[in-house]
Amino acid sequence: MNEINIENVTKTYGDVTSLDGVSLTIPSGSTFGLLGTNGAGKTTLFRLLVGHEHPDTGTLEVAGRSPDEGASIRQRVGYLPENAGFPASFTGREVLSFHADMRGVSSAVKDDRIADALETVGLSEAADRRVGGYSNGMNRRLGLATVLVAEPRVLLLDEPFSGLDPMGVDALNGVIARLSTETSMTIVLTSHTLVEAGRVCDRIAILDDGCVRVSGAADDLRRATGYTVTVRFRAVDEDALSRVADRFVESPNVRAVDRTDDGWLRVRCARDEVLDVITAAHDGTDVDGFEVHEPDLYDVFHDAVGSDAGMETAPPPAAGRQERGG
Numbered sequence: 001m002n003e004i005n006i007e008n009v010t011k012t013y014g015d016v017t018s019l020d021g022v023s024l025t026i027p028s029g030s031t032f033g034l035l036g037t038n039g040a041g042k043t044t045l046f047r048l049l050v051g052h053e054h055p056d057t058g059t060l061e062v063a064g065r066s067p068d069e070g071a072s073i074r075q076r077v078g079y080l081p082e083n084a085g086f087p088a089s090f091t092g093r094e095v096l097s098f099h100a101d102m103r104g105v106s107s108a109v110k111d112d113r114i115a116d117a118l119e120t121v122g123l124s125e126a127a128d129r130r131v132g133g134y135s136n137g138m139n140r141r142l143g144l145a146t147v148l149v150a151e152p153r154v155l156l157l158d159e160p161f162s163g164l165d166p167m168g169v170d171a172l173n174g175v176i177a178r179l180s181t182e183t184s185m186t187i188v189l190t191s192h193t194l195v196e197a198g199r200v201c202d203r204i205a206i207l208d209d210g211c212v213r214v215s216g217a218a219d220d221l222r223r224a225t226g227y228t229v230t231v232r233f234r235a236v237d238e239d240a241l242s243r244v245a246d247r248f249v250e251s252p253n254v255r256a257v258d259r260t261d262d263g264w265l266r267v268r269c270a271r272d273e274v275l276d277v278i279t280a281a282h283d284g285t286d287v288d289g290f291e292v293h294e295p296d297l298y299d300v301f302h303d304a305v306g307s308d309a310g311m312e313t314a315p316p317p318a319a320g321r322q323e324r325g326g
């Protein structure tokens with residue numbers, strides 16, 4: 001069963017087409033990553049799903065309702081915008097009390113709901129401190145609690161990891177992962193950070209220029225990439241890197257060769273060609289180190305959009321990392 005159905009939705013602002021015939025279904029209980037470059041239309045889609053904006057054409061249904069159904073949508077769908085801020089003089093508990101009232105939480109259950117939300121996001125001990133003294137990560141977790149107080153069926157989180165340091169990312173990731181496994185909530189998050197989205201999302205869609213380029217189970221999409229394995233090479237200098245790249249010109253073993261922004265040569269090949277590729281690259285003294293990694297969302301994104309423009313990617317995991325000379 002699907003918790004979100006989006007059919008042929010178009011949204012324009014003057015000359016700008018923000019969404020261009022988007023159709024997407026999001027299964028109940030999934031943790032869904034809506035990925036895309038800046039301006040792809042992710043936030044617009046969220047705003048349509050909560051009824052803050054209306055589509056020019058097409059239909060949307062979320063948690064069994066039309067987004068136009070006002071208050072009942074606010075109870076069923078928790079939308080956390082990217083830059084949610086709170087009055088610095090309020091305590092965390094006061095912020096949640098305000099949001100519980102706004103989302104129609106009855107006074108009989110309000111205190112319990114607030115306590116549960118604080119516990120879920122790990123802010124119970126900080127609940128009565130003023131939020132002006134919260135860290136960025138605590139603010140983001142408080143934001144998540146503001147939507148959890150209504151116990152929504154659907155969570156829409158716009159760029160939840162943006163601007164967080166690695167510890168903040170880990171803490172928030174842990175909360176989302178727990179919600180994902182311990183509740184039946186459907187969680188949809190947007191992200192520029194492919195690595196974070198890959199950790200927490202079981203399904204993804206890639207939005208580009210207002211269109212859905214690809215959507216499905218993250219594992220299926222990873223497997224379906226044309227690039228089975230990526231091998232990255234570092235060379236002793238720029239000339240050496242060019243010589244290594246030249247070894248792969250017209251090589252039948254590789255599917256693509258390109259450079260990363262941080263100066264590595266990236267070679268994509270089938271899994272059973274990896275050893276041949278490494279051997280070919282090592283023919284000489286040019287290679288200074290290499291890394292091998294299995295397909296990830298970067299590859300899915302690259303296949304779908306044809307570039308990684310605007311997406312944040314961390315270095316691939318160090319599986320199989322080998323370095324010469326320490």
Ligand SMILES: Nc1ncnc2c1ncn2[C@@H]1O[C@H](COP(=O)(O)OP(=O)(O)OP(=O)(O)O)[C@@H](O)[C@H]1O
Pocket residue numbers: 013016017018036037038039040041042043044045
């Ligand atoms: N209220 C608006 N008025 C005019 N143009 C808008 C408005 N909202 C969005 N747009 C335009 O629609 C396009 C999609 O914007 P949107 O914010 O949905 O993208 P996004 O994928 O969320 O981008 P980002 O990752 O940068 O937040 C952009 O070109 C944006 O400038």
